[in-house]
Amino acid sequence: MTTPGFEHHDHASCISGSLEAVEKQCKDKGLRLTPVRKRVLEILLDEHRAMGAYDILDRLRAEGLGSQPPIAYRALDFLVKHRFVHKIERLNAFIACGHPGERHVPAFLICRSCDSVAEAHTDLTQGRLGDVARDAGFVIERTVVEAEGLCPKCQEEAA
Template sequence: MPHDHAKGDHSHASAGDDCPGCATPDLAFASHDHAHCAADVLARAEALAVASGARMTPVRRRVLEILLESHKAMGAYDVLQRLAADGFGNQPPVAYRALEFLVEQGFAHRIRRLNAFAACMHPGEVHAPAFLICKSCDMVAEAPAAAVRAALDAAAAEVGFVVERSNIEALGLCPACRVGA
Protein backbone atom coordinates (compact mmCIF):
# COMPACT_ATOMS: atom_id res chain seq x y z
CA MET A 1 0.00 0.00 0.00
CA PRO A 2 1.56 3.24 -1.11
CA HIS A 3 0.58 5.25 1.95
CA ASP A 4 -1.74 5.21 4.90
CA HIS A 5 -5.14 6.70 4.59
CA ALA A 6 -6.74 7.76 7.81
CA LYS A 7 -9.94 5.99 6.81
CA GLY A 8 -8.07 2.96 5.66
CA ASP A 9 -7.42 2.30 2.03
CA HIS A 10 -9.95 4.10 -0.08
CA SER A 11 -11.71 2.24 -2.80
CA HIS A 12 -11.55 3.60 -6.28
CA ALA A 13 -14.65 4.15 -8.31
CA SER A 14 -12.68 3.54 -11.46
CA ALA A 15 -11.16 0.20 -12.22
CA GLY A 16 -7.51 -0.57 -11.67
CA ASP A 17 -5.49 0.56 -8.69
CA ASP A 18 -2.78 2.77 -10.08
CA CYS A 19 -4.29 5.84 -8.51
CA PRO A 20 -1.76 8.64 -8.90
CA GLY A 21 -2.91 10.22 -5.67
CA CYS A 22 -1.81 7.11 -3.86
CA ALA A 23 1.51 6.85 -5.55
CA THR A 24 2.62 10.40 -4.95
CA PRO A 25 1.47 12.72 -2.22
CA ASP A 26 3.11 15.58 -4.09
CA LEU A 27 0.99 14.73 -7.08
CA ALA A 28 0.82 18.19 -8.56
CA PHE A 29 4.56 18.46 -9.01
CA ALA A 30 5.09 14.94 -10.29
CA SER A 31 4.59 14.12 -13.94
CA HIS A 32 1.57 11.91 -14.27
CA ASP A 33 -1.35 10.93 -16.43
CA HIS A 34 -3.45 13.91 -15.57
CA ALA A 35 -6.57 12.79 -17.38
CA HIS A 36 -6.58 9.65 -15.29
CA CYS A 37 -5.77 11.63 -12.17
CA ALA A 38 -8.64 14.06 -12.71
CA ALA A 39 -11.13 11.37 -13.67
CA ASP A 40 -10.20 9.34 -10.63
CA VAL A 41 -10.63 12.23 -8.24
CA LEU A 42 -13.90 13.22 -9.84
CA ALA A 43 -15.21 9.67 -9.56
CA ARG A 44 -14.20 9.48 -5.93
CA ALA A 45 -15.93 12.75 -5.20
CA GLU A 46 -19.08 11.58 -6.94
CA ALA A 47 -19.08 8.39 -4.94
CA LEU A 48 -18.59 10.27 -1.69
CA ALA A 49 -21.41 12.62 -2.54
CA VAL A 50 -23.74 9.72 -3.17
CA ALA A 51 -22.67 8.10 0.06
CA SER A 52 -23.23 11.22 2.12
CA GLY A 53 -26.40 12.35 0.40
CA ALA A 54 -24.79 15.54 -0.85
CA ARG A 55 -26.16 16.52 -4.22
CA MET A 56 -23.62 16.73 -6.98
CA THR A 57 -25.63 18.86 -9.36
CA PRO A 58 -24.51 19.75 -12.89
CA VAL A 59 -23.04 23.13 -11.92
CA ARG A 60 -21.19 21.67 -8.99
CA ARG A 61 -19.84 18.79 -11.00
CA ARG A 62 -18.78 21.11 -13.77
CA VAL A 63 -16.98 23.39 -11.34
CA LEU A 64 -15.08 20.45 -9.93
CA GLU A 65 -14.19 19.33 -13.43
CA ILE A 66 -12.93 22.79 -14.23
CA LEU A 67 -10.80 22.90 -11.11
CA LEU A 68 -9.48 19.45 -11.92
CA GLU A 69 -8.25 20.50 -15.33
CA SER A 70 -5.00 21.63 -13.83
CA HIS A 71 -3.23 21.68 -10.53
CA LYS A 72 -3.47 25.43 -10.37
CA ALA A 73 -5.81 27.41 -8.21
CA MET A 74 -8.56 29.36 -9.96
CA GLY A 75 -10.31 32.51 -8.94
CA ALA A 76 -14.08 32.38 -8.62
CA TYR A 77 -14.48 34.68 -11.58
CA ASP A 78 -12.32 32.49 -13.79
CA VAL A 79 -14.51 29.57 -12.88
CA LEU A 80 -17.57 31.69 -13.53
CA GLN A 81 -16.39 32.56 -17.00
CA ARG A 82 -16.00 28.91 -17.82
CA LEU A 83 -19.43 28.15 -16.42
CA ALA A 84 -21.02 30.88 -18.45
CA ALA A 85 -19.36 29.53 -21.59
CA ASP A 86 -20.98 26.20 -20.80
CA GLY A 87 -24.41 27.75 -20.58
CA PHE A 88 -24.67 28.08 -16.82
CA GLY A 89 -25.47 31.34 -15.09
CA ASN A 90 -22.87 34.03 -15.31
CA GLN A 91 -23.39 35.88 -12.07
CA PRO A 92 -20.86 35.59 -9.24
CA PRO A 93 -23.12 33.74 -6.79
CA VAL A 94 -23.39 30.84 -9.20
CA ALA A 95 -19.68 30.22 -8.97
CA TYR A 96 -19.31 31.09 -5.32
CA ARG A 97 -22.12 28.81 -4.25
CA ALA A 98 -20.77 25.86 -6.15
CA LEU A 99 -17.28 26.50 -4.80
CA GLU A 100 -18.61 26.81 -1.29
CA PHE A 101 -20.36 23.48 -1.66
CA LEU A 102 -17.21 21.81 -2.90
CA VAL A 103 -15.17 23.23 -0.06
CA GLU A 104 -17.75 22.14 2.50
CA GLN A 105 -17.73 18.64 1.10
CA GLY A 106 -13.97 18.56 1.10
CA PHE A 107 -13.81 18.34 -2.69
CA ALA A 108 -11.97 21.61 -3.04
CA HIS A 109 -9.78 23.87 -0.98
CA ARG A 110 -9.66 27.59 -0.64
CA ILE A 111 -6.19 29.05 -1.04
CA ARG A 112 -6.35 32.28 0.89
CA ARG A 113 -3.02 33.58 -0.25
CA LEU A 114 -4.31 33.53 -3.82
CA ASN A 115 -7.97 34.32 -3.21
CA ALA A 116 -8.57 31.22 -5.22
CA PHE A 117 -9.74 27.63 -5.14
CA ALA A 118 -8.14 24.33 -6.02
CA ALA A 119 -9.56 20.85 -6.36
CA CYS A 120 -8.77 18.56 -3.48
CA MET A 121 -6.68 15.69 -4.74
CA HIS A 122 -7.50 13.51 -1.76
CA PRO A 123 -11.26 13.67 -1.34
CA GLY A 124 -12.58 11.43 1.36
CA GLU A 125 -9.23 10.96 3.01
CA VAL A 126 -8.81 12.67 6.32
CA HIS A 127 -6.01 15.01 5.58
CA ALA A 128 -4.86 18.31 6.97
CA PRO A 129 -2.94 19.63 4.06
CA ALA A 130 -0.37 22.34 3.83
CA PHE A 131 -0.50 24.02 0.46
CA LEU A 132 2.67 24.41 -1.51
CA ILE A 133 2.28 27.17 -4.05
CA CYS A 134 4.93 27.45 -6.74
CA LYS A 135 5.52 31.10 -7.50
CA SER A 136 6.94 30.22 -10.85
CA CYS A 137 4.45 27.82 -12.42
CA ASP A 138 1.50 28.59 -10.12
CA MET A 139 0.85 24.97 -9.35
CA VAL A 140 -0.51 24.08 -5.96
CA ALA A 141 0.22 20.83 -4.19
CA GLU A 142 -1.20 19.45 -0.99
CA ALA A 143 1.55 18.25 1.27
CA PRO A 144 0.68 15.88 4.07
CA ALA A 145 0.89 18.12 7.09
CA ALA A 146 -0.14 16.11 10.10
CA ALA A 147 3.15 16.98 11.75
CA VAL A 148 2.71 20.66 10.94
CA ARG A 149 -0.78 20.67 12.40
CA ALA A 150 0.46 18.90 15.48
CA ALA A 151 3.17 21.51 15.97
CA LEU A 152 0.65 24.27 15.49
CA ASP A 153 -1.78 22.74 17.95
CA ALA A 154 1.04 22.41 20.44
CA ALA A 155 2.18 26.01 19.98
CA ALA A 156 -1.39 27.16 20.45
CA ALA A 157 -1.99 24.93 23.44
CA GLU A 158 1.03 26.46 25.10
CA VAL A 159 -0.82 29.73 25.39
CA GLY A 160 -4.18 28.14 26.08
CA PHE A 161 -5.55 28.62 22.60
CA VAL A 162 -7.72 25.93 21.04
CA VAL A 163 -7.41 25.62 17.27
CA GLU A 164 -10.57 24.94 15.35
CA ARG A 165 -9.53 25.50 11.78
CA SER A 166 -6.23 26.53 10.32
CA ASN A 167 -4.68 27.38 7.04
CA ILE A 168 -1.09 26.63 6.27
CA GLU A 169 0.23 27.87 2.97
CA ALA A 170 3.75 28.10 1.66
CA LEU A 171 4.98 30.05 -1.32
CA GLY A 172 8.15 28.90 -3.01
CA LEU A 173 9.56 26.89 -5.85
CA CYS A 174 8.44 23.45 -6.90
CA PRO A 175 11.07 20.85 -7.83
CA ALA A 176 10.74 21.44 -11.57
CA CYS A 177 10.93 25.21 -11.39
CA ARG A 178 13.81 25.10 -8.93
CA VAL A 179 15.85 23.26 -11.50
CA GLY A 180 14.80 25.49 -14.37
CA ALA A 181 15.54 28.78 -12.58
Protein backbone atom coordinates in the same frame (compact mmCIF):
# COMPACT_ATOMS: atom_id res chain seq x y z
CA MET B 1 3.54 13.17 5.05
CA THR B 2 3.56 12.21 1.38
CA THR B 3 5.48 13.98 -1.32
CA PRO B 4 3.68 16.41 -3.56
CA GLY B 5 3.88 16.30 -7.29
CA PHE B 6 5.37 18.80 -9.65
CA GLU B 7 5.96 15.82 -11.93
CA HIS B 8 3.74 14.40 -14.66
CA HIS B 9 1.02 11.87 -14.01
CA ASP B 10 -1.86 9.96 -15.58
CA HIS B 11 -4.26 12.86 -15.62
CA ALA B 12 -7.32 11.15 -17.10
CA SER B 13 -7.43 8.53 -14.37
CA CYS B 14 -6.56 11.14 -11.76
CA ILE B 15 -9.66 13.09 -12.78
CA SER B 16 -12.04 10.17 -12.96
CA GLY B 17 -10.71 8.72 -9.72
CA SER B 18 -11.21 11.92 -7.79
CA LEU B 19 -14.62 12.52 -9.30
CA GLU B 20 -15.76 9.02 -8.40
CA ALA B 21 -14.49 9.43 -4.86
CA VAL B 22 -16.40 12.67 -4.46
CA GLU B 23 -19.57 11.19 -5.94
CA LYS B 24 -19.36 8.29 -3.55
CA GLN B 25 -18.83 10.61 -0.59
CA CYS B 26 -21.80 12.72 -1.53
CA LYS B 27 -23.98 9.67 -1.87
CA ASP B 28 -22.86 8.32 1.49
CA LYS B 29 -23.40 11.60 3.29
CA GLY B 30 -26.54 12.68 1.49
CA LEU B 31 -24.86 15.71 -0.11
CA ARG B 32 -26.23 17.06 -3.34
CA LEU B 33 -23.62 17.24 -6.07
CA THR B 34 -25.76 19.37 -8.37
CA PRO B 35 -24.83 20.06 -12.01
CA VAL B 36 -23.17 23.38 -11.25
CA ARG B 37 -21.22 21.99 -8.31
CA LYS B 38 -20.13 18.95 -10.27
CA ARG B 39 -19.12 21.02 -13.25
CA VAL B 40 -17.04 23.38 -11.10
CA LEU B 41 -15.25 20.40 -9.61
CA GLU B 42 -14.68 18.92 -13.06
CA ILE B 43 -13.25 22.20 -14.32
CA LEU B 44 -10.83 22.33 -11.39
CA LEU B 45 -9.84 18.70 -11.80
CA ASP B 46 -9.38 19.18 -15.52
CA GLU B 47 -7.24 22.32 -15.23
CA HIS B 48 -5.28 20.79 -12.39
CA ARG B 49 -4.18 24.19 -11.14
CA ALA B 50 -5.34 26.94 -8.82
CA MET B 51 -8.03 29.02 -10.51
CA GLY B 52 -9.68 32.25 -9.47
CA ALA B 53 -13.43 32.26 -8.95
CA TYR B 54 -13.83 34.49 -11.98
CA ASP B 55 -11.79 32.16 -14.19
CA ILE B 56 -14.16 29.39 -13.24
CA LEU B 57 -17.13 31.68 -13.77
CA ASP B 58 -15.92 32.41 -17.30
CA ARG B 59 -16.01 28.72 -18.10
CA LEU B 60 -19.42 28.26 -16.55
CA ARG B 61 -20.69 31.19 -18.56
CA ALA B 62 -19.32 29.71 -21.79
CA GLU B 63 -21.22 26.53 -21.01
CA GLY B 64 -24.48 28.28 -20.13
CA LEU B 65 -24.36 27.20 -16.51
CA GLY B 66 -24.69 30.59 -14.90
CA SER B 67 -22.87 33.83 -15.40
CA GLN B 68 -23.02 35.77 -12.15
CA PRO B 69 -20.46 35.65 -9.33
CA PRO B 70 -22.72 34.09 -6.70
CA ILE B 71 -23.19 31.03 -8.91
CA ALA B 72 -19.49 30.26 -8.82
CA TYR B 73 -18.94 31.31 -5.22
CA ARG B 74 -21.81 29.20 -3.92
CA ALA B 75 -20.60 26.12 -5.73
CA LEU B 76 -17.09 26.76 -4.43
CA ASP B 77 -18.38 27.28 -0.89
CA PHE B 78 -20.02 23.88 -1.03
CA LEU B 79 -16.94 22.15 -2.44
CA VAL B 80 -14.59 23.84 0.03
CA LYS B 81 -16.86 23.16 3.00
CA HIS B 82 -16.83 19.46 2.25
CA ARG B 83 -13.10 19.46 1.45
CA PHE B 84 -13.45 18.48 -2.19
CA VAL B 85 -11.72 21.70 -3.15
CA HIS B 86 -9.20 23.78 -1.21
CA LYS B 87 -8.87 27.52 -1.21
CA ILE B 88 -5.35 28.86 -1.64
CA GLU B 89 -5.53 31.98 0.51
CA ARG B 90 -2.25 33.33 -0.77
CA LEU B 91 -3.63 33.43 -4.32
CA ASN B 92 -7.33 33.95 -3.69
CA ALA B 93 -7.74 30.86 -5.81
CA PHE B 94 -9.17 27.36 -5.68
CA ILE B 95 -7.76 23.93 -6.46
CA ALA B 96 -9.30 20.46 -6.52
CA CYS B 97 -8.29 18.30 -3.58
CA GLY B 98 -5.83 15.56 -4.46
CA HIS B 99 -7.16 13.16 -1.83
CA PRO B 100 -10.89 13.70 -1.54
CA GLY B 101 -12.40 11.88 1.36
CA GLU B 102 -9.17 11.15 3.16
CA ARG B 103 -8.92 13.02 6.43
CA HIS B 104 -5.97 15.38 6.19
CA VAL B 105 -4.67 18.86 6.83
CA PRO B 106 -3.61 20.09 3.44
CA ALA B 107 -0.36 21.99 2.94
CA PHE B 108 0.58 23.68 -0.31
CA LEU B 109 3.77 24.55 -2.12
CA ILE B 110 3.15 27.59 -4.28
CA CYS B 111 5.60 28.71 -6.96
CA ARG B 112 5.85 32.50 -7.03
CA SER B 113 7.07 32.43 -10.59
CA CYS B 114 4.61 30.18 -12.42
CA ASP B 115 1.87 29.99 -9.77
CA SER B 116 1.86 26.21 -9.88
CA VAL B 117 0.57 24.62 -6.70
CA ALA B 118 1.41 21.21 -5.24
CA GLU B 119 -0.60 19.70 -2.43
CA ALA B 120 1.24 17.92 0.33
CA HIS B 121 -0.60 15.39 2.42
CA THR B 122 -0.01 15.71 6.12
CA ASP B 123 -1.44 15.50 9.58
CA LEU B 124 1.62 16.64 11.44
CA THR B 125 1.16 20.37 11.38
CA GLN B 126 -2.14 19.99 13.13
CA GLY B 127 -0.34 18.20 15.95
CA ARG B 128 2.41 20.81 16.14
CA LEU B 129 0.23 23.83 16.16
CA GLY B 130 -2.15 21.87 18.33
CA ASP B 131 0.35 21.96 21.19
CA VAL B 132 0.69 25.71 21.02
CA ALA B 133 -3.02 26.20 20.71
CA ARG B 134 -3.74 23.94 23.68
CA ASP B 135 -1.42 25.99 25.86
CA ALA B 136 -3.31 29.09 24.84
CA GLY B 137 -6.72 27.50 25.29
CA PHE B 138 -7.46 27.93 21.61
CA VAL B 139 -9.50 25.32 19.74
CA ILE B 140 -8.33 24.83 16.16
CA GLU B 141 -11.00 23.98 13.61
CA ARG B 142 -9.17 24.51 10.37
CA THR B 143 -5.57 25.14 9.34
CA VAL B 144 -4.04 26.96 6.41
CA VAL B 145 -0.48 25.97 5.54
CA GLU B 146 0.98 27.53 2.42
CA ALA B 147 4.64 27.73 1.48
CA GLU B 148 5.71 30.13 -1.22
CA GLY B 149 8.90 29.70 -3.17
CA LEU B 150 10.31 28.37 -6.42
CA CYS B 151 9.38 25.07 -8.07
CA PRO B 152 12.08 22.90 -9.67
CA LYS B 153 11.26 24.04 -13.19
CA CYS B 154 11.41 27.74 -12.39
CA GLN B 155 14.69 27.27 -10.51
CA GLU B 156 16.26 25.89 -13.68
CA GLU B 157 14.95 28.74 -15.76
CA ALA B 158 16.23 31.27 -13.25
CA ALA B 159 19.72 29.74 -13.32
